[in-house]
Amino acid sequence: MTNHYDAIETREPANREVELFARLPDILRKAMAAPAYAERLRGIDPASVTSRAALARLPVLRKSELPALHRATPPFGGFVAGPLGSFGRLFTSPGPIFEPEPVHADPWRGARALFAAGFRPGDVVLNTFSYHLTPGGFIFDASARALGCAVIPAGPGNTEQQFELIEAYRPAGYSGTPDFLKILLDAALAAGRDVSSIKRALVSGAAFPKSLQDEVRARGVDAYQAFGTADLGMIAFETPARDGMVVNEDLIMEIVRPGTGDPVAPGDVGEIVVTSLDPHHPWIRLALGDLTATLPGTSPCGRTNMRIKGWMGRADQTTKVKGMFVRPEQIAEIGKRHPELGRLRLVVTRAGESDLMTLQAEAATLAANLESELGATLRAVTKLGGNIELVGAGSLPNDGKVISDER
Numbered sequence: 001m002t003n004h005y006d007a008i009e010t011r012e013p014a015n016r017e018v019e020l021f022a023r024l025p026d027i028l029r030k031a032m033a034a035p036a037y038a039e040r041l042r043g044i045d046p047a048s049v050t051s052r053a054a055l056a057r058l059p060v061l062r063k064s065e066l067p068a069l070h071r072a073t074p075p076f077g078g079f080v081a082g083p084l085g086s087f088g089r090l091f092t093s094p095g096p097i098f099e100p101e102p103v104h105a106d107p108w109r110g111a112r113a114l115f116a117a118g119f120r121p122g123d124v125v126l127n128t129f130s131y132h133l134t135p136g137g138f139i140f141d142a143s144a145r146a147l148g149c150a151v152i153p154a155g156p157g158n159t160e161q162q163f164e165l166i167e168a169y170r171p172a173g174y175s176g177t178p179d180f181l182k183i184l185l186d187a188a189l190a191a192g193r194d195v196s197s198i199k200r201a202l203v204s205g206a207a208f209p210k211s212l213q214d215e216v217r218a219r220g221v222d223a224y225q226a227f228g229t230a231d232l233g234m235i236a237f238e239t240p241a242r243d244g245m246v247v248n249e250d251l252i253m254e255i256v257r258p259g260t261g262d263p264v265a266p267g268d269v270g271e272i273v274v275t276s277l278d279p280h281h282p283w284i285r286l287a288l289g290d291l292t293a294t295l296p297g298t299s300p301c302g303r304t305n306m307r308i309k310g311w312m313g314r315a316d317q318t319t320k321v322k323g324m325f326v327r328p329e330q331i332a333e334i335g336k337r338h339p340e341l342g343r344l345r346l347v348v349t350r351a352g353e354s355d356l357m358t359l360q361a362e363a364a365t366l367a368a369n370l371e372s373e374l375g376a377t378l379r380a381v382t383k384l385g386g387n388i389e390l391v392g393a394g395s396l397p398n399d400g401k402v403i404s405d406e407r
Contacts, residue, residue: 003240005112008249009303016305020252021050023277031282036069036078041284052263055285056254060261060273062287063231064316067095076100080281087281091135093230099135101142102280108135108233109248110143110226116239116246116301117224118200119173121148126166126198128154128176128184129205135230136205140175143234149173156180163193170197178203178212178223185219202226202237227311229288232274236308241301245310250277253306254285255294257335258315258402259328261285269293269400271315272308289316291400317403321348321355321384330381331402334359337377340367343396346386348405355407357386364393 004010028046031037040059049055061079069077075090075098084090087100088107101107119125125144131137131153144151152165156176162184165171174181181201188195201216201223208225216223224238227245235253236245247253254263255270264270272290276283291314295307318327331344342362349356359378363370371388379385 004302005115009112009246009305011304013298013304020250020277021052021055024049024055024252024275027275027277027279027282028284030081030279031079031284033081034076034079036073037284039078052252052254055252055275056256056261056263058261058285060256060285060287061283063097063229063289066097066231070096070098074098089135089138091133091138091230093134097230099230100281101135101138102278104280106143106146107278107280108139108143108228109250110139110228110234111147112248113224113226113234113237114140114143114147114149114173114175114202116237116303117173117202117226118222118240119144119147119149119202123149123173124152124169124171125149125173125175126152126154126162126169126171128156128162128174128180131155139228139230139233140202144173144175159184159187160191163188163191163195166195166197167193172197172199174198174201174203174221174223176201176203177205178208178216178225179206181216181221181223182212185216185221196220200224204228225310227290227308231286232276232283235272235274236310239299239301239303241299243299243301244295244307246299246301246303247306247308249305251275252277253308255292255308256287257332258291258317258400259330259332261287262332266294267296267398269312269398271400287315289314291315293398293400312400315400317401317405319348319403319405321357321382324382324384326357326382326384326403328402331359333381334374334377337381338370338374340364341374342393343398344402345396346403348403348407350407357382357384358389359386360389360391360396362393362396363390366390 025046088103089101091099129136204226226237228234252275254273291312292308345360
């Protein structure tokens with residue numbers, strides 16, 4: 001067990017699935033104690049939601065909706081039951097979106113992500129995520145302390161003072177953005193300061209391209225990536241296998257077609273939707289607006305949960321054409337009206353000084369009048385005219401993109 005945080009990381013996938021969905025009805029009941037969930041899930045019998053198929057029939061709550069919902073019914077849009085005093089800390093993120101921190105141990109589920117990155121009890125961790133108003137700093141702080149680490153609450157910036165802390169406390173680990181890790185390493189080299197105690201890192205919050213990964217590794221730091229949000233905490237993380245990201249425990253992740261709540265086929269790119277099983281602050285089918293795809297099989301590291309490729313772009317591809325918004329939900333509606341089609345993609349370009357839409361559609365067979373019928377559906381759904389381009393089945397890229405604005 002020295003390579004894994006606990007035994008549940010390596011349980012049989014089928015057993016995990018049974019256990020998660022056995023817990024889900026009670027989580028739904030707790031969620032429905034909050035008025036907004038009670039309204040959104042009206043008529044749903046929690047006892048009947050014991051499978052992925054049943055879960056997929058519940059409505060999706062889009063993260064992009066939260067700012068308006070929180071403004072209308074402050075602070076949490078009616079999605080949190082219980083008094084504010086039952087939480088430990090209260091945060092805000094841009095939007096604004098307001099987030100409460102539950103009071104139980106490891107409320108953001110990050111300890112196992114740090115463990116997978118090589119952090120161990122007794123380590124000293126330099127945490128450079130911000131502690132000001134937003135939860136980022138506290139997500140990694142609470143996770144490290146739940147693992148048994150001592151935390152230097154450094155926050156970002158002020159490299160000179162960071163050097164003093166590093167040379168005094170000799171932290172073995174770093175948590176923060178990959179960008180600031182490079183800034184810190186570069187500034188230390190230029191100033192002749194000793195930051196060599198830092199041997200491992202868990203980074204998040206920004207892109208970590210291979211060129212930067214290689215540079216950080218060459219400087220003696222073994223860095224791993226994590227994917228999380230201010231709402232849910234740690235969602236998925238890299239492991240020593242370096243083969244995708246393993247989804248965290250106590251979460252049910254779905255990958256759905258953008259603009260819908262419909263799960264995609266295994267391996268197809270789609271939007272991340274997460275249901276959390278935290279009874280103190282559950283989320284039911286929260287659509288994050290981020291794209292990914294699942295990887296087949298289990299990780300070579302021995303962890304058996306679902307794996308994803310990592311962040312692959314944004315699912316909210318809403319654009320404006322001739323002054324009117326066109327949304328992924330509308331392209332999904334066109335697909336529902338023409339179930340014989342495969343993937344759809346709306347390409348927006350310019351023709352002279354005018355916007356031009358072209359709906360590309362995968363068609364296994366070219367039925368009579370399909371092009372004209374599809375054109376009529378496009379106009380009916382979007383209130384805009386456009387060209388139709390029928391392509392062969394499997395021709396469009398598997399990248400989750402349903403609207404491609406190429407202007």
